[in-house]
Structures are given as C-alpha cells and as structure tokens.
Amino acid sequence: MAIATIDPTTGKTLRTFTAHTAEEVEAKLKLADETFRTYRQTPLADRKRWLARAAELLEKEAEQFGRIMTQEMGKPFEAAKAESQKCATACRYYVEHGEAYLRDEPINVGGDQAYVHYQPLGPVLAIMPWNFPFWQVVRFAAPALMAGNVGLLKHAHNVPQCALALEELFLRAGFPKGAFQTLLIETGDIARVIEDPRVKAATLTGSEGAGRAVGSQSGKALKKVVLELGGSDPFVVMPSAKLELAVETAVKARLINNGQSCIAAKRFIVHESVYPEFERRFVERMGRAVVGDPMDAKTEVGPLATEGIRQGLHAQVEKSVAAGTKLLVGGKLPTGPGTWYPPTVLADAAPGSPAATEELFGPVAVLFKARDVKHAIELANDSPYGLGASVWTHDDAEARQFIDGIESGMVFVNQMVVSDARLPFGGVKNSGHGRELALHGIREFLNAKTVRICSGTVAAPTQASANE
Structure with missing residues (x-):
C-alpha cells in the first residue's frame, strides 16, 4: 500500500513518499540502540525540560499541525487543532508526575531493605493509526521518553506527513537525534522490526486483526506488547437520565472524529420507557448534522479517511439492512469526489448482521431497546469488544x-x-490488553526490578542515583 497523502475531500494524491530501504531501517535501529545507552542515563531534569518544550511547540503550532492532520485524514480543522493542544497536556502531565512515577517504591519486609526499582526497557516500536494521528503517538511517546525509553514510530500509510512532523517535533524540543524516529515502512516489514533484538517491546493501536498479528509476532519474540484495539462501545440511557443532555451527548459521542474513534459510542441501548422519545430526538439531530468542508468551523462531520474505509462501512450498512435491520436515516452513498458518508441510524439489528456483531467505524449508530438494568447490561456485554x-x-x-x-x-x-x-486507558476482551496514560501507562515499558539488601551489609542507593 502506497505511503501517501491523499486528500479525503477530493480523493487526489497530494504527495507520495518512498519507503525506507532495509539499509535505512538498519541505520535507524542502530541509532535507536546507541541513543538508548546514553539517553537512559540522562538526568530527569533534562527529560522534563525537553518534554515541556514539546508541549510549547504543540500549542504554539497547533494550526500548522492541525492543517496536516485535516489534509491527510479529513478530521474537522477545529478538532485537529484541539488534538495538538491535547497532546501538550499529556506532555505536561508527565513533566509534572513522571518523576514520582519512576521513584523507587520501598517495601516493608522486616529487617532488610527492599524496594522496587524502575528502569527503562530500551527502544519501543509504536505502530499507530491514522484516526488521531498526533494524539495516539504522543500518548505513547510522552511517558516513554520521560521514562528513558526511545521510540520508533511506524505510522499509518496515509499520514506520513504527521509521522515526520512528530519526529521533527521531538528533535526541535531538544531530545537527542535517536530518541524518537519515524520508520516509513510497509505493514509487511513490521515483523522484522519486532524480531530485531535491539527492539525491546511494541505497542499498537489499531484493528483487532492488526492486534492479533502484532501480538503473535511479539509473543514469538518474547517481547512485551500493549494492544489498544477496536471498540463497539455501549451508550446506555435509563429513565432517570436527563434525556435532552443524553441525546446531545450521544450525537457528539457518535460523530466525534467523523465517527472514526475506537471509543466513539456505537451501540445505543435505551430503556423501553424512554426509547421512543430518545429515538425521535436522536434521529432528528443526526439527520441535521452538518457534513461538509473540514476546514469550515461549522462542519460537524468531514469525509472518512479513505475510500476503502467508506466502502467497507457502507457494505456493513447494506448487509445489515438486507438482513432486516431498520434504516432510520442516512445510509445512502453520496456521489461525486471525496470520501463522504452521511450520519446514519440503524435500529432493531438483525441477529448475526454487521450492525449486531461488528464495529462500525464511521458515523453510523445502532439503537437497541432494553427492558431493565439486567437486560441493558446483557446487551452491553453482547459484543466481542470491551x-x-x-x-x-x-x-x-x-x-x-x-x-x-x-x-x-x-x-x-x-x-x-x-x-x-490523568486516567489509564485501555480495554478487555477483543479490545486488547495493557494500559496507556497515567501511572499505568508509563510503567508498561519499565522493568520493575525487585531489590532486597541484607540488613547491615550495604547502604541503599540514594533516590537521585536510583532515578538517574
């Protein structure tokens, strides 16, 4: 698959990129390994300063970064700018809390001294998706770099400019040249990078299929892996809910990022006593959502990221309707250039249909009716995702x-x-395993080394030496 920037609003290829050769990948792996050997000893004060500078750049240049995101994957420009600014908050979070999360943890074992000493693992391969092309990367990179690891980014094929901009961002912020590098490689080359002994772990945000592949490859290589995969998140509404607010939030939760978010609400489970009113309001609001130019501030829904994604989504809708699922609004494939898809609402999902069993990655909602709390929980759990x-x-x-x-x-x-x-992020079942962000995220790629010193024989190291 070509590594290229294709404008989703027109379908035109704006720029193509040549994949790195085997020799170029080898040079980057060598640099990552060499950089880690010195970077892991870098004082925390330096890492904090560089991460704080990255936050400043993400805020200062939010418009520039936002334009790249919108151009490459079609998200509304206002949301793209906000994404860059959100990345700054993650950097600052680890500037503020990283040192405490890396501190030795004393353990009372009686007369001896004992503690857990946290150490970075080494180069970590991050395989990241296109839907939040900056945020997905930074929420891995900020804690990894703070911890003393170095990063290797294999980004999605359709956001190469975002990938290169992120590499340049961390370099401009002051991090050493090999601390964060982008690999422009094809999907078929990922396994070889994971297998390389210089790469110590991997993290992936993506589809269930990609997660199974990377999880298998990492397991074969006996390497730690964090997987944040698909989701078919339930949005449950009970009679005591404030219905107007629930409806407005439901629309936002389904249409965020043009409906292309793993944590977007996708299955709307509504108690039967309020279902008719919820359906009426929700369908009306979805039907009048503003679809248009992602650079226009009034736009709520821009184009989908690629034509393949659009065709796949529409096929799921058509198969569901053919199986007996009700189509309440939308569902018609627009003509003309661009990868647009209308906000769509389905109901009474036919058993076994895509609407009932699959993740719908786009602005398509499915409504379900629940009899009571127990039934609502059963419906919420009736999914391979969590x-x-x-x-x-x-x-x-x-x-x-x-x-x-x-x-x-x-x-x-x-x-x-x-x-x-500030909150750990991740799922269960087919949504993957491991956690990103908060305390849990920074410790995913650390060696929690147990230390026990026989009483009276050796002095425990100072906190400064333990951390630095």
Missing part, C-alpha cells in the same frame, strides 16, 4: 450495577467516554 462504556442514570444503585456489570476497561457515568492523560 473498551469503554457510557451510562446515563441518576439512580445510584443502577450506576453501581452498570459499573460492576459491564465488561469494559472504562465506564463513564453521565458523560461520554474520553481519553485523558
């Missing part, structure tokens, strides 16, 4: 039932699911 869930209720007992009962990595009550540097 990433996030949004629950709308003002009944404390109900909220606790949903928090305990829904099989997911995250549950948000009376708000939509979002990623936040």
Whole structure:
C-alpha cells in the first residue's frame, strides 16, 4: 500500500513518499540502540525540560499541525487543532508526575531493605493509526521518553506527513537525534522490526486483526506488547437520565472524529420507557448534522479517511439492512469526489448482521431497546469488544450495577467516554490488553526490578542515583 497523502475531500494524491530501504531501517535501529545507552542515563531534569518544550511547540503550532492532520485524514480543522493542544497536556502531565512515577517504591519486609526499582526497557516500536494521528503517538511517546525509553514510530500509510512532523517535533524540543524516529515502512516489514533484538517491546493501536498479528509476532519474540484495539462501545440511557443532555451527548459521542474513534459510542441501548422519545430526538439531530468542508468551523462531520474505509462501512450498512435491520436515516452513498458518508441510524439489528456483531467505524449508530438494568447490561456485554462504556442514570444503585456489570476497561457515568492523560486507558476482551496514560501507562515499558539488601551489609542507593 502506497505511503501517501491523499486528500479525503477530493480523493487526489497530494504527495507520495518512498519507503525506507532495509539499509535505512538498519541505520535507524542502530541509532535507536546507541541513543538508548546514553539517553537512559540522562538526568530527569533534562527529560522534563525537553518534554515541556514539546508541549510549547504543540500549542504554539497547533494550526500548522492541525492543517496536516485535516489534509491527510479529513478530521474537522477545529478538532485537529484541539488534538495538538491535547497532546501538550499529556506532555505536561508527565513533566509534572513522571518523576514520582519512576521513584523507587520501598517495601516493608522486616529487617532488610527492599524496594522496587524502575528502569527503562530500551527502544519501543509504536505502530499507530491514522484516526488521531498526533494524539495516539504522543500518548505513547510522552511517558516513554520521560521514562528513558526511545521510540520508533511506524505510522499509518496515509499520514506520513504527521509521522515526520512528530519526529521533527521531538528533535526541535531538544531530545537527542535517536530518541524518537519515524520508520516509513510497509505493514509487511513490521515483523522484522519486532524480531530485531535491539527492539525491546511494541505497542499498537489499531484493528483487532492488526492486534492479533502484532501480538503473535511479539509473543514469538518474547517481547512485551500493549494492544489498544477496536471498540463497539455501549451508550446506555435509563429513565432517570436527563434525556435532552443524553441525546446531545450521544450525537457528539457518535460523530466525534467523523465517527472514526475506537471509543466513539456505537451501540445505543435505551430503556423501553424512554426509547421512543430518545429515538425521535436522536434521529432528528443526526439527520441535521452538518457534513461538509473540514476546514469550515461549522462542519460537524468531514469525509472518512479513505475510500476503502467508506466502502467497507457502507457494505456493513447494506448487509445489515438486507438482513432486516431498520434504516432510520442516512445510509445512502453520496456521489461525486471525496470520501463522504452521511450520519446514519440503524435500529432493531438483525441477529448475526454487521450492525449486531461488528464495529462500525464511521458515523453510523445502532439503537437497541432494553427492558431493565439486567437486560441493558446483557446487551452491553453482547459484543466481542470491551473498551469503554457510557451510562446515563441518576439512580445510584443502577450506576453501581452498570459499573460492576459491564465488561469494559472504562465506564463513564453521565458523560461520554474520553481519553485523558490523568486516567489509564485501555480495554478487555477483543479490545486488547495493557494500559496507556497515567501511572499505568508509563510503567508498561519499565522493568520493575525487585531489590532486597541484607540488613547491615550495604547502604541503599540514594533516590537521585536510583532515578538517574
């Protein structure tokens, strides 16, 4: 598949890139390995300063970075600028908290001294998707670089300019040349990079199929891997919910990033007593969502990232409708240039149809009717995925039932699911394993080394020497 910038609004190829040769990849791997040997000893004060500078650049140049994102994958420009600014918050989060997360943890074992000493693993390969082309990368890179690891980025084939801009960003921020590098390689070359003994771990955000492949390759090489995969997140609405707010949030949660988000709400499970009113309001609001030029501030939904994604989504809708699923709005493939797709609502998903069993990665919502809390939880869990869930209720007992009962990595009550540097992010079941962000994210790629010193024989190292 060509590594290229293709404008989703027109379908025109704007720029193509030549994949790195085997010799160029070897040079980058060699540089990453050599850089790690010295970078891991870099004082935390330097890492903090460079990460803070990266945050400044992400904010200062948000418009420039936003234009690249919009041009390459079609997200609304206002959202693209906000994504760059959000990346700055993640960098600052680890500037503020990274040192504490890396500090030795004392353990009481009686007379001896004992503690857990955290050390970086080495070069980590990050295989990242196109849908949040800056945020997905930075939420890995910020904690990894703070911890003393170095990064190798294999970005999606359709966002090469984003990938190269990120490499340049960290270099301009002050990080050593080999601390963060972009590999312009094909999917078929990933396995060889994972197998390379200089690469110590991998992380992937992507499809279930990609996760199975990278997980298998990493397992064969006996290397740690974090997988953040697909999601078919439930959005549950109970009678005690504030319906107007729930509907407005539901639309936003389904259409965010043109509907192309792993944590976008996709299955809307509504209690039967409020279902008719929710359906009426939701369908009306989805039907009038503004689809158009992603550079226009009024636009709510821009084009999908690629023609392949659009065709795949439409095929899922058509198969579902042919199987008996109801089409309430949208579902018609637009003519003309660009990869546009209308906000679409399906209901009464036919058993076994894509609407009932698959992730719909685009502005397509599926409505379900629930009899009670137990039934709502059963519907929420009737999916191979378990990433996030949004629950709308003002009944404390109900909220606790949903928090305990829904099989997911995250549950948000009376708000939509979002990623936040302060909160661990990840899923269960076919949504992957491991966590990004917060304390859990920085420790995924650290060696938690147990140290026990026989009492009275050797003095424990100072905290400064342990960290630096």
